[in-house]
Amino acid sequence: MIVLDPVLFRQLPVIRQIILNETWLEAERRGCCVNETDRVVRENVCRVVLLVGAQMRETAERELALSLINFPWPDLPEAA
Secondary structure, eight states, X not given: OOOOOHHHHHHHHHHHHHHHHHXXXXXXXXXXXXXXXXXXXXXHXXXXXXXXXXXXXXXXXHHHHHXXXXXXXXXXXXXX
């Protein structure tokens, strides 16, 4: 059984933005189009994620905890 990590799902948009940024930066360095699967881009993405990964996880965990606290639970009728 695969257990899905809700914190990871909150981090995915940030990681996607890091990939886009690093792809754009590498294209600017080279002066030509670069694919996001390029070796240098992937190494740079890994470096950035390793540097900010703990902070990203803490932020995502905090947001998740706050969203669960503020979740509007519906009024359910009591069982007979």
